[in-house]
Amino acid sequence: MAAAGRTRSVRPPSTAQRRTALIGILSSGGRVGCSGRHASVAHTGGDAAGPSGGRATVRPVYNDPVPRSLRACFEGGCSVNTSRARLLELWRAAAEAGTPLPSEATLAAELGVSRPTVREELIRLESHGMLTRLPSAGTFPNRFALDMGLRLDQSYEFSDMLREAGYEPSMEVLSAGWGELDAVRAARLDVRPGTAAFVTVKRWSANGQPVMVAVDHIPASPSRSPEPDASATVFELVRELRGSTVEWELSFVEARLAEDEERELLGLPDPSSVLQVTMTGISVLGVKLYLAEETHRQGVVPYGLIRTVPR
Amino acid sequence: MAAAGRTRSVRPPSTAQRRTALIGILSSGGRVGCSGRHASVAHTGGDAAGPSGGRATVRPVYNDPVPRSLRACFEGGCSVNTSRARLLELWRAAAEAGTPLPSEATLAAELGVSRPTVREELIRLESHGMLTRLPSAGTFPNRFALDMGLRLDQSYEFSDMLREAGYEPSMEVLSAGWGELDAVRAARLDVRPGTAAFVTVKRWSANGQPVMVAVDHIPASPSRSPEPDASATVFELVRELRGSTVEWELSFVEARLAEDEERELLGLPDPSSVLQVTMTGISVLGVKLYLAEETHRQGVVPYGLIRTVPR
Numbered sequence: 238m239a240a241a242g243r244t245r246s247v248r249p250p251s252t253a254q255r256r257t258a259l260i261g262i263l264s265s266g267g268r269v270g271c272s273g274r275h276a277s278v279a280h281t282g283g284d285a286a287g288p289s290g291g292r293a294t295v296r297p298v299y300n301d302p303v304p305r306s307l308r309a310c311f312e313g314g315c316s317v318n319t320s321r322a323r324l325l326e327l328w329r330a331a332a333e334a335g336t337p338l339p340s341e342a343t344l345a346a347e348l349g350v351s352r353p354t355v356r357e358e359l360i361r362l363e364s365h366g367m368l369t370r371l372p373s374a375g376t377f378p379n380r381f382a383l384d385m386g387l388r389l390d391q392s393y394e395f396s397d398m399l400r401e402a403g404y405e406p407s408m409e410v411l412s413a414g415w416g417e418l419d420a421v422r423a424a425r426l427d428v429r430p431g432t433a434a435f436v437t438v439k440r441w442s443a444n445g446q447p448v449m450v451a452v453d454h455i456p457a458s459p460s461r462s463p464e465p466d467a468s469a470t471v472f473e474l475v476r477e478l479r480g481s482t483v484e485w486e487l488s489f490v491e492a493r494l495a496e497d498e499e500r501e502l503l504g505l506p507d508p509s510s511v512l513q514v515t516m517t518g519i520s521v522l523g524v525k526l527y528l529a530e531e532t533h534r535q536g537v538v539p540y541g542l543i544r545t546v547p548r
Numbered sequence: 549m550a551a552a553g554r555t556r557s558v559r560p561p562s563t564a565q566r567r568t569a570l571i572g573i574l575s576s577g578g579r580v581g582c583s584g585r586h587a588s589v590a591h592t593g594g595d596a597a598g599p600s601g602g603r604a605t606v607r608p609v610y611n612d613p614v615p616r617s618l619r620a621c622f623e624g625g626c627s628v629n630t631s632r633a634r635l636l637e638l639w640r641a642a643a644e645a646g647t648p649l650p651s652e653a654t655l656a657a658e659l660g661v662s663r664p665t666v667r668e669e670l671i672r673l674e675s676h677g678m679l680t681r682l683p684s685a686g687t688f689p690n691r692f693a694l695d696m697g698l699r700l701d702q703s704y705e706f707s708d709m710l711r712e713a714g715y716e717p718s719m720e721v722l723s724a725g726w727g728e729l730d731a732v733r734a735a736r737l738d739v740r741p742g743t744a745a746f747v748t749v750k751r752w753s754a755n756g757q758p759v760m761v762a763v764d765h766i767p768a769s770p771s772r773s774p775e776p777d778a779s780a781t782v783f784e785l786v787r788e789l790r791g792s793t794v795e796w797e798l799s800f801v802e803a804r805l806a807e808d809e810e811r812e813l814l815g816l817p818d819p820s821s822v823l824q825v826t827m828t829g830i831s832v833l834g835v836k837l838y839l840a841e842e843t844h845r846q847g848v849v850p851y852g853l854i855r856t857v858p859r
Contacts, residue, residue: 335834353664360668364675366796369832380834381798389801390701392855472857485677487692488853490700492803492823492846510821512803518857521680523646523691535803542799544703546783546829 320348324358328367328378337375338368365390366543385541389514392486394470395441395449402538404443411450411502412438413467415459422454425517426525432456435478437467440502447503448537454528455479475518475526483518483526490514495532503534510535631659635669639678639689648686649679676701677854696852700825703797705781706752706760713849715754722761722813723749724778726770733765736828737836743767746789748778751813758814759848765839766790786829786837794829794837801825806843814845821846 324344331338338344341359345352359376362368368378386402396406416436423430434454441449453471457478465477472483495503495511503511512533518526533540635655642649649655652670656663670687673679679689697713707717727747734741745765752760764782768789776788783794806820814822823844829837844851 353667356664357668357671360671361675364672369795371832377832377834379796379830381796381828381830385798386800390853390855392857482859483857484680485690485692486853486855486857487696488855489697490801490823490851490853492821492844494819494821508805508819510803510805512801512823517692519690519692521682521688523688533803540801542701542797542801544701544797544799544827546703546794546797548793 320350320354321358323348324355324362328362329383332378332380332383335380337377340375363545366545369545379543382543385543386539387541388543389490389540390542395451399441399443399448399538404538405445406441406443407445408439408441410437410439410467412436416454418454418456422528423456426454426456426528428456428525433459435459435465435474437471437474443538446534446537448534450499450502450532452530455526471518471527471529479526481520481524481526484521485519486516486529487519488514488516499532503532505534512540631661631665632669634659635666635673639673640694643689643691643694646691648688651686674856677856680856690854693854696854697850698852699854700801700851701853706762710752710754710759710849715849716756717752717754718756719750719752721748721750721778723747727765729765729767733839734767737765737767737839739767739836744770746770746776746785748782748785754849757845757848759845761810761813761843763841766837782829782838782840790837792831792835792837795832796830797827797840798830799825799827810843814843816845823851 327338327344327347338359339347341352341355344355344359348355359368359370363370365382366379367382368376370376387398391398396408399406414436416434418426418428418430418432418434420430422434423432426432434456436455437451437453439451439453440447441451453474455471455474455478462477465474469477475481475483491513492510493513495505495507495509497507499505499511500507500509503509505511512535514529514531514533516529516531518529520526638649638655638658649670650658652663652666655666655670659666670679670681674681676693677690678693679687681687698709702709707719710717725747727745729737729739729741729743729745731741733745734743737743745767747766748762748764750762750764751758752762764785766782766785766789773788776785780788786792786794802824803821804824806814806816806818806822808818810816810822811818811820814820816822823846825840825842825844827840827842829840831837
């Protein structure tokens, strides 16, 4: 792999480039609604936001005892099956008690699945820093794994992440509509400059305090769906506009000084630092489906990661 | 899990708390040497840094065609065995060609291992966003996984991460010696305030440009090893001073304004944003072994993450 190839593909847009585009989006007006980001949310129909930027409380559509932060440990596992849910309960019990998990054979009997299946599930949890399997010693849970706030290494609906970290989430769509990709964003999405894209600007709050603004670009043809539902999640919009599902998010994380507009949107003094997370959604076949530029206010919600130390 | 419990455990030290401690450490002087951070490095004996803060080029002690960014996908896999190394070669070839990987049966024959073993290795790679396994469709590599710069979700030697991202790393130990933990750090380490700790301050550069300053605290008794080798890695120091190995790093990521001392150490104008990564090293039994406070200069090296989107 040539170093040049790496350098080319990893540069987020410069601050100046972002500033120009964000101003353009915000000043262009556009439709306003209330929306979830990644997963389906139930809309509080009565208080859809108007152009002045109202606020809507978001309610989850699921009611599941297993939190998403655990469910996200299983790729393909948003629809947690019974044995997985039970395994997660056992993991949690062991983590809280500070004891090893039962043996693979015991777990297999308890869950009603084969021992190789148990082993595969344990490997998934191990890869996410939830436990470690020590040969001939046992399976040890990482009891800190439930106390990490938002896990930056996981991808699920931002409102759910806030709720699980102990905050009451809300969100607004500040702007939505069709535009054209500039050269920098087009390059990041492997399309030509000027390609049409559906663009949304959304703001999330935690306990009423603004914490994140996301600008999403989905390159597509307006003829496919001239009026997509801006309140849909980016995943739903990608499915509608691209006919494809998102497998991975390539994310780049950077601390930078907040721009004037961002400080205004997030309620920050000058100067302030914000965390920028720039994501490209990728299909299973390596097609870039969308670009998301998130600006995170700091000091309100902790952003955690668990990393396993190679032996 | 009570929200209060989460909130308690996830707060990094405040900026003011950090400032005070960092100034104290830097002004206390201490011994100076040249050091690796996490893994063993070969020291260039002739140019060990003096108290004025010289610079030493760090050379890796391994010579392995499989980069650490891939090896880190396997917990316990720093000593990559032959079949894993071969699997990673096959992954890379498929990623570069944009083709699916061979079937599990073919891989098992090729690697000389059982099919369940192959499946387990593929699950590990899948959990790290390196590929996806689609039932009855195939195993698809994520061809972007090698082009992510430093992967913030992986833990290995920082000099190696810089080198793999295409930079020439160097590092200095700015300070090292025994101190006492203040109340905030003691709380983060689950020990009493005033507990003795071995403290190092190190600075890394990429192509001669300072990019990171790390302050590491290892609570221990000075009587166990009154003069530990400050040029050892934090993992080696933990082993010497605590008799234990590190299994996980709980990390918190935050953008914040750089303090005067940090701007000086990293060569930054005022105001500047830095990325703070605060880590607690955890043993397999849940004992907190060290606290590392890293301040990362931004805009030089990209910090990437790959997140799998739950279906």
